[in-house]
Every structure is written in structure tokens, then in C-alpha cells.
Amino acid sequence: MMYDVIIVGGSYAGLSAGLQLARARRQVLVVDAGQRRNRFAATSHGFLGQDGQAPEAIVAQGRSQLMQYPTVTWVQDSVIEASAESQGFAVRSECNGTFHAKRLILATGVVDTLxxxxxxxxxxxxxxxxxxxxxxxxxxxxxxxxxxxxxxxxxxxxxxxxxxxxxxxxxxxxxxxxxxxxxxxxxxxxxxxxxxxxxxxxxxxxxxxxxxxxxxxxxxxMSRTQISPLAAQLGCEFDDGPTGAYLHTNDMRQTSMPGVFACGDASLAAGSVALAVAEGVRAGVGAHFSLING
CATH class of the missing domain: 3.50.50.60 (FAD/NAD(P)-binding domain)
Incomplete structure (x- = not known):
């Protein structure tokens, strides 16, 4: 199956991007490994309407709402390889094979080195x-x-x-x-x-x-942060941030690789749940506009 958009990462940014695309009735696949950056914290703060909630509760509610849309598919897996192909992009997962889409959103977050x-x-x-x-x-x-x-x-x-x-x-x-x-x-x-x-x-x-x-x-x-190798595999450009490299994107959160968008901590020099959700909206809308404009 050729999806409209594959979102790699189903945490705050990925869920937010997926919601915009689902509401545009696009075929969306979310591939998520379940490793949120803030999984060690008991509560999350600073996100309007969810202040003081457990991170896993915020994610569970977001996923439940997203999965109400019939055009969304969820796969619990890790993406280990991504590449461009003639009609879009292919991502290879650890356990569920290869998936194809016209557009790709990287919402992979970062790994902290302490x-x-x-x-x-x-x-x-x-x-x-x-x-x-x-x-x-x-x-x-x-x-x-x-x-x-x-x-x-x-x-x-x-x-x-x-x-x-x-x-x-x-x-x-x-x-x-x-x-x-x-x-x-x-x-x-x-x-x-x-x-x-x-x-x-x-x-x-x-x-x-x-x-x-x-x-x-x-x-x-301050930790040092590392981005998923998928972005480098796709040839995306990076910017230097205070804790490590992050993905270079334009105002619509498209990376230097046409058709590849990024959101969340992977595309910000600093991050929080509220910022990740906001950036997910921009990436989801950006990917939708890209599909409309060919």
C-alpha cells in the first residue's frame, strides 16, 4: 500500500502531525517504538490543558483520539532504514517489513547522552x-x-x-x-x-x-542530544544547536530533502511537550500542502 504520509514517531509531535492529516482524510501510517524522551518523568508541565498529567496519560489520550480516524494505521515498531524512491519514500521497520508513502514526517525525537x-x-x-x-x-x-x-x-x-x-x-x-x-x-x-x-x-x-x-x-x-540516523540516510541537512545537531527545516517544517518533514525535538534547538505539539501541527499541515501542490 502507498500511504500519503508515514510518520516515524508516535509521541507528542508525531501525534499532533497525524491529527492534522487525519482530519484532511489522508492515509497515514504512524510507526512508533514507544520510547518517549520524557518517559522518566512522573508528570509533565507547561502544556495548557494537561499541566501535571503523567506523560504516558497524555500520549495515551492523544493516540486514542487519533485512532478514531479511519484513515490512520498504527504500527508498534522501530524504523531502521529510510530511503527515497521514484514515487516517494520507503521505510524499513525492524519487525514488520517495508512501508511506502508519498511524504515522510520525522518525529523521532532525540536521545540524551548524560x-x-x-x-x-x-x-x-x-x-x-x-x-x-x-x-x-x-x-x-x-x-x-x-x-x-x-x-x-x-x-x-x-x-x-x-x-x-x-x-x-x-x-x-x-x-x-x-x-x-x-x-x-x-x-x-x-x-x-x-x-x-x-x-x-x-x-x-x-x-x-x-x-x-x-x-x-x-x-x-544539559545533556548532549543525538538524532536518529534516518535523517542522515535521507541526506537531510542539520543545524548546530547548544546540545547537538538538529534538523534544518523551513517555515512549514520541510527539511532540505523535498517531501521529508520534521517536528519535535529532532527539529528544535530546545524542546518541551507544548512546543512539540505546536511543531507537529506545522509539519502535518506542511505535508498536506505539499501533497496538494504535488
Whole structure:
């Protein structure tokens, strides 16, 4: 069967793109591996109408609504290869063979590579976060640590005093210059330069290499992000972002490869559920316009 659009990824962005196309009565296939980026978090915040809901509940409701449309097919699988062909595109899945479509939407999200610090990975999404807007409020003006992985930690450090008493752990990654230090002082941010040995305890205890211990309510840090290899297989262009490469798209979320669209964290330098849903709308509408215009 030749679908109108295949959407790779059935999380927030992919569901949102699919809904636009389903309502345009297009034949849509969603192939989803079920690995949401925020699967480690107990609740999701900042998305109007769903604030405080469990991520899996938001996705389940979205999928239920999408699957009410008879032109949508859902396959639970991983896509391992994508290529262009004469009439559109082919995607090969791990377990269900190859599928074909006139257009392709990459809503694959990203994979986070975390700082190699003992105890951090186990607390990711629970007491260690990347987005203040998503998780800062719940720290209740408590004690917040910023764990530097690059000089861009200044961005986090200057934001987070709105959510609590903030300490920047530079880890020797960078030393604030005089102007930066003045900015930190104005925001009331403390600075510690020692390397972090481990994160421990029920919440976010932090120990430096010199043995000093800090009791924190939450820690923010930047991961490095990686995009699915499908985009490179298709020859899509990338832009450089603060945490890694992301897909270059135009205003309608078409990539540099005609007929291939992208949405969600894979096409944004920063992401959240609300942004992913909004970008999914643009990609779905963009793919529909592309089908109309040939």
C-alpha cells in the first residue's frame, strides 16, 4: 500500500502531525517504538490543558483520539532504514517489513547522552532535569544546583534563581569572566569550581571531589542530544544547536530533502511537550500542502 504520509514517531509531535492529516482524510501510517524522551518523568508541565498529567496519560489520550480516524494505521515498531524512491519514500521497520508513502514526517525525537557522573542517570527526569519551565516550579523555591557541561551553563544559572536558591557547579568546564561573574552576583548565584564526584540520596545530594556535600532539591544540566540516523540516510541537512545537531527545516517544517518533514525535538534547538505539539501541527499541515501542490 502507498500511504500519503508515514510518520516515524508516535509521541507528542508525531501525534499532533497525524491529527492534522487525519482530519484532511489522508492515509497515514504512524510507526512508533514507544520510547518517549520524557518517559522518566512522573508528570509533565507547561502544556495548557494537561499541566501535571503523567506523560504516558497524555500520549495515551492523544493516540486514542487519533485512532478514531479511519484513515490512520498504527504500527508498534522501530524504523531502521529510510530511503527515497521514484514515487516517494520507503521505510524499513525492524519487525514488520517495508512501508511506502508519498511524504515522510520525522518525529523521532532525540536521545540524551548524560554527564558521566555517578548517580546522575538514575535521577534523570526525577531530581535531575534539563528544562526549568517543565520542572522548576515543583522544587518550591528550594535549593537548586546547575551542573556545567559547557559554558552554556551560564544560561541555566541566570534563569534558575526565579525557581530557587541557585548554585553553579562549574566543574572546571569554564571560569566565569568578570562580566559573567557580575551577572551571577546580581542574580544571587553561588559558584563552586570543584569537580562533582557523585549525586546521591533520596533527592539530589551532591558531593564534590574535595569531599564537601551539598543538599539540593533539584539539579539542572544539559545533556548532549543525538538524532536518529534516518535523517542522515535521507541526506537531510542539520543545524548546530547548544546540545547537538538538529534538523534544518523551513517555515512549514520541510527539511532540505523535498517531501521529508520534521517536528519535535529532532527539529528544535530546545524542546518541551507544548512546543512539540505546536511543531507537529506545522509539519502535518506542511505535508498536506505539499501533497496538494504535488
Amino acid at each position: 554527564p558521566a557522573i555517578e548517580g546522575l542517570e538514575q535521577r534523570w527526569g526525577k531530581h535531575v532535569f534539563h528544562c526549568p519551565y517543565c520542572h522548576g516550579y515543583e522544587l518550591d523555591k528550594g535549593r537548586i544546583g546547575v551542573l556545567a557541561t559547557s559554558p552554556l551553563a551560564m544560561h541555566h544559572a541566570l534563569m534558575l534563581p526565579d525557581w530557587g536558591t541557585t548554585t553553579l557547579f562549574t566543574q572546571g568546564v569554564f571560569t566565569p569572566d568578570a562580566e559573567q561573574q557580575a551577572q551571577l552576583d546580581r542574580r544571587g548565584v553561588s559558584v563552586e569550581s570543584g569537580a562533582v564526584r557523585r549525586i546521591f540520596g533520596e533527592r539530589a545530594g551532591l558531593q564534590l571531589d574535595d569531599g564537601r556535600v551539598f543538599s539540593l532539591d533539584g539539579i539542572f544540566t
